[in-house]
Amino acid sequence: MAFNYSSAPYAIRDDIPIAYDEYWQRLSAPGSWWTGAERVAIAEEVRTALVCEFCQERKTALSPNSVTGEHHSTTTLPKLAVDAVHRIITDQTRITQLYVDSLVEGGISKEQYVELAGIAVTVFSIDEFNRALGIEVESLPDPLPGEPSGYRPERAAEGTGFVPMLPRDGAVDAEADLWPNGFSANVLRAFSSVPDAVRHWMGVAGAQYLSMRGMANFGQQEDRSINRMQMELVAGRVSAVNECFY
Numbered sequence: 001m002a003f004n005y006s007s008a009p010y011a012i013r014d015d016i017p018i019a020y021d022e023y024w025q026r027l028s029a030p031g032s033w034w035t036g037a038e039r040v041a042i043a044e045e046v047r048t049a050l051v052c053e054f055c056q057e058r059k060t061a062l063s064p065n066s067v068t069g070e071h072h073s074t075t076t077l078p079k080l081a082v083d084a085v086h087r088i089i090t091d092q093t094r095i096t097q098l099y100v101d102s103l104v105e106g107g108i109s110k111e112q113y114v115e116l117a118g119i120a121v122t123v124f125s126i127d128e129f130n131r132a133l134g135i136e137v138e139s140l141p142d143p144l145p146g147e148p149s150g151y152r153p154e155r156a157a158e159g160t161g162f163v164p165m166l167p168r169d170g171a172v173d174a175e176a177d178l179w180p181n182g183f184s185a186n187v188l189r190a191f192s193s194v195p196d197a198v199r200h201w202m203g204v205a206g207a208q209y210l211s212m213r214g215m216a217n218f219g220q221q222e223d224r225s226i227n228r229m230q231m232e233l234v235a236g237r238v239s240a241v242n243e244c245f246y
Contacts, residue, residue: 008133013223019207020126020138023200027119028141032151032194033112036143041075042116043123043140045082048074049089059091080106084113088120093243100162110163111152111193118197122204129208156193166192180212209235 003020005012027043030036049055054069061067064087073082080103087095103113127137153175156164166189171178175195179188191197202212209231210221220227226234 003138005133005135008135010133013207015223016129016207019204023122023126023204024138024141026196026200026203027123029144030146030148031115032196033109033115033148035148036146038077038081039115039119040140040143041077042081042085042119044075045073045077045085046089046120046123047127047137048072049086052086052090055086055090064091064094078108080108081112081116084108084116085120088117089124095162097162114163114191115194115197118191118194118201122201125204125208151195152193153195160186161190163190164193165189 003017005017027039028036029039031039034042049071052072054067054071057069058064058067071079071082071086073079075082077085084103087099100110100113104110108116130137153166153170155166155170155172155175157167158164165186166175166178168184168189169182170192171180171184175192178192178195178198188198188202191201206212206214210217214221218228224231
């Protein structure tokens with residue numbers, strides 16, 4: 001059942017809680033590289049990162065590697081996985097290729113990192129929506145049993161970013177739905193070595209921002225209260241505040 005947003009100070013479009021509820025259901029199930037329990041634990045660490053004193057100390061340091069300590073953690077995830085989640089939430093602008101490579105050396109594959117990152121940014125996006133409205137964040141779902149599929153698209157390759165991606169013309173066969181009509185961007189391709197990470201993130205982004213089809217509309221979308229120019233002004237300001245220079 002979708003979260004009850006009746007206490008929100010503003011009217012919430014019906015598709016938003018539906019999209020969130022669908023995401024929580026997907027989160028609870030085994031993914032490509034993490035179990036349902038691990039995926040829910042990643043989501044829990046997203047929230048824990050915001051009150052982690054070690055993260056706060058590292059964020060203010062000249063170099064993240066100049067500070068030693070232990071994360072405040074509430075799960076049994078491997079320490080490297082906890083660190084990855086906390087960095088994505090609190091210090092993402094200083095994640096480097098060397099850092100991602102160090103995760104691989106420590107036993108966290110690039111595909112595991114991609115799935116973890118997909119969960120982190122999607123959960124954080126939902127939670128920030130609630131915080132902006134001054135209402136409590138949703139309860140995390142109970143995990144479902146089962147093992148990860150280990151699925152990796154054959155065409156995923158290194159060369160563009162820190163992790164493997166599908167090429168721009170690589171959304172074919174089982175991945176044909178990832179970017180329809182040949183439209184693509186690196187922000188979409190970034191999660192494409194774990195196709196479900198793209199699908200799950202876009203399910204939420206389509207409600208919070210625009211669907212793939214909606215991105216081609218540069219005017220006023222019927223179910224949006226503000227037009228595209230206003231949306232991009234807000235998005236640009238938020239990106240600047242978050243030091244997201246993409």
